Amino acid sequence: MKKLLLALSLVSGGLLPGLAAARPLAFVINSAEASVSMIDMDTKEEVKRIPVLREPHHMALTPDGKSLLIGDTAGNAVFFLDPVTGDVQRRATISDPYQLQYSPDSKWMVVAGLARNQIDIYDAATLTLAHRIPASSMPSHINFSPDSSVTYVSLQGTDALMAIDVHTGAVLWNTKIGKSPAGVLWLDGKILVGIMGADYVAVVNPANGAVERKIVTAKGAHNLFISPDSHTLYVCNRVDGSISVLDPKTLAVRGRIAMSGGPDDMDFAPDGKIWVTRRWAHTVALLDPATGQFTTIETGRSPHGIWLNTHPNQPAPTRVSAK
Template sequence: MTPRIPLARPDGAPVSRRDVLGLAGLAGVGAALATPAQAQTAAPTVAGHGAVQPPPPRSGAPVFVLNSLDGDVSVIDSRRWVETQRIPTGKEPHHLYLTPDEHSVIVANAGSDSLTFIDPRTAEVQRTLRGILDPYHLRFSPDMKWFVTAANRLNHVDIYRWDGHNPTLVKRIATGRTPSHLWIDANSTTVWSSMQDSDELVTIDLASQTLTHRTPTGKLPADIFGTPDGRHLLLGLTGGTGVEIYDVAGGKAPELVGKIATGKGSHAFRAAGDQRHVYVSNRVANTISSIDYHEMKAVETLPGPSGPDCMDVSADGTLIMVGSRWAGKLSLIDVRQRKVVHQVKVGKSPHGVWTLDHAART
């Protein structure tokens, strides 16, 4: 367990270091895992599976909000903007990711060493996969062969083979202090992980499963966004006031080439879907910045109330859905009006936000 430090939320309640930073929450959250009637439990080994089915249409999909301190997921009706149910998952659900076949969204339960598979269209729990150690952040490689998790509490990155149904552990890589967020390049050759407590960006070669570079960064690095041309990485600095730009063209070690001022506590990215802009939430400044990644500058500032964290963007690009961490709400921001137009009450310390009906990730 990560040691606590004397910090408090705006409401006066004590929180852990990782929860304050929006990088985890280590309060006691004893919510039960999905019941046998809801989920099928499987060991993390290779299993046979049938032919891959084409994904159904996306329209009208629910919005999922991970409540890290409640150990559950809020399901939001994206037409009426109301919470319709809570899904118990496990301790400390922080991030989620779509399977390559688009038939499941995986919720990573860091404190329960498990993954919960949920139907992204119906919100039905499909199964629970146990034995995945401390899955804080997670990603699939674009070629769909690799599944990677960052163990934020246990200081390692795990590389799994993905057979279309289950992950099989290939290599556990000791990284140093507190791996946080992951990014995988478009060629499925390289993984980058931010190192929250050692202020580094580490580079991992997927083919050999080896750590190849350590690059010093600014304070408390968090989320990573790679530009579609493969030339640059953007790195949010939760302990700073903006975003660092790294040149990674040609597979070289990351080289710091610039900084973009956004606001205090720059944290999580989400592409606007127009192949030019990416949003970053500024956790301390309570704002969201739009970055033009062609010109590498911030071009707009939007409101982001009560500790904005993870976001998603509607398919038409007009609505940002962001977790307001300290308020326990999902905030809806109208991009054109540049204002908060609605909030939905969810659980404690909302972190990951995701919907299938989203804008393109570039």
């Protein structure tokens, strides 16, 4: 009997992580409910709802894959979650962490403070603030040049995109690119930005911020995601209620999938389904991109950032970038 109790306590106490880690998990941030939903991707059931302080929006996986960082804006905190169990490892005090992302070389973490109009560059290893760049106004989405030397941040309040030297914190350029720019993605030497106040994706020259092309998708072009095989680019259109499907090489629009409920962030499951948060429908859609059909899983209020931990026993299975 004692042996049985010991075995049970070992399992329940998390001392046998391999047992707990066998299932693929989806983490969904509920922005208007101060919580994170942890969903078992096999059963499609929410297995845990993790409370945070105030208003979380986005997340980032540490380069070693051991912690999932949840930025809590109004709580001025970053929660470190175990990406296998969902347990809170610790909480760090960080000012207004709306969007957070590690550089490709894993040396830096950039945090956009949307409410406080600031962009903070942290040393990723120590979480020491290296540079604070005032940004007028509403810095939201972040991406990097592949060599990690420059970070690009969209400024929703001033219709601009800002390029910052990561090492020095110097602003390289700050250029108007379109109304309420949102998602930022580096693709084949160009920067693509969803222009949420209009109906297109701006193709921006990373050297000077000039808009070279406008790819019309639909009203409220918001965020951009490249499929794991790099063959497809998806753009969610917030006002139109749709997801545009583009060829990443030519940027030609191949088609459009209707999805109501404010489609926002996405991640890609091994079975080919795309998991999409629907901000105003309080669900995650499991979209089959081949047919455009989707099923839904209920989450908390205003689901926003999403990350699929599909290889829970391996470190850093996928980047959480651009979420």
